[in-house]
Amino acid sequence: MVTFFRNKNAKSSVLTDMATKQLRYDSLVRAYHVEIFRYGYWLVKDKQVAEDLVQETFLRAWKSLDSLKDEKAAKSWLITILRRENARRFERKQFQYSDVEQETIEDNVTLGLEAQIERTEIRSQIAKLPEEYREPLLLQVVGGYSGDEIAELLGLNRNTVMTRLFRARSQLKEALETSSNIRGSRNG
Template sequence: MPASNYVSAKTAKLAAVLGIKKTKQRRYEQLVQQHHADLYRYAYWLCKDPDIAKDIVQETYLRAWKNLDSLVDPNAAKAWLFTILRRENARRFERKQFNYDDEAEQDNLIDTTQLSAAQSYDNDKLREKMALLPMEFREPLLLQVLAGFSSDEIAQLLALNVNTVNTRLFRARNKLRSLLCSTLSQENGYE
């Protein structure tokens, strides 16, 4: 093979590799832009700490970048990212046990300066009561309410039957309603 053909073949191969990298980077940037708010919101609900939530999301993005080629169906990207995030959250407990003081944790997710005092109070009560739900009920509810997943998608993410997910969502809502009603009764002096 003449030297000029070898150089042009090598140049073409290099251009193709660079084109693939640019395409991968574009796909990745689109994923981040489309799903960042949902991922952060879900991570925050899992750990109740804005800094840890940011770390979990960053670890999720790192793993997503490394494994972006395994994402074949772009429509499954959100579920794929949430699965990675759930696994990253589980890994943090494998690495290190954190000392949580629920009373000291402040909820910085919502800018309370923009909310009325009553709305801020209601949001705090809702978060407090949701935190009391068992994880088996809380997790599907958060995935539906915060991330907007359907029952089918939640079932796939949690490796559960759709009927199980629907039952857990129903029970989570009932338990949450009961907790909120008992709080309201206590606050109004009915108990």
């Protein structure tokens, strides 16, 4: 008869490893939850869908936390997971889109009516940009990524990213000027 003995040191080592992973994960969530949600919201333009995407992102992050070797790359790693989760969303089901204006996220700062209208217009015009221009622009503006980081995240050449950023800003500027002119001619 073979007898197996439990190694108490192995048990405490496993518990220590689990506690360390939990601390690492908690730190990751605290540090990046707001930014990941903000990016998710800009990507999908729906608060509930963005919340679901962020939840799925952090669930996948928990499952593969051991694969994150460089803590400095955590934000990029999470953005990549979120983008993949968003792509999976379309593989799973087709959504019914409505013409109802989406709920907006308000910062803690109270804005005047004019500033709120301006923000809504900017968001609306960004949402109308083709995805190939919108995504790099959002990564730069909302995510704070550099051209090199965006290129790595999107799997593109840096020059391609810089061209798309230039075109996105140009198209946005033109759309905002056109919109402003139309509003001005109605009011004056």
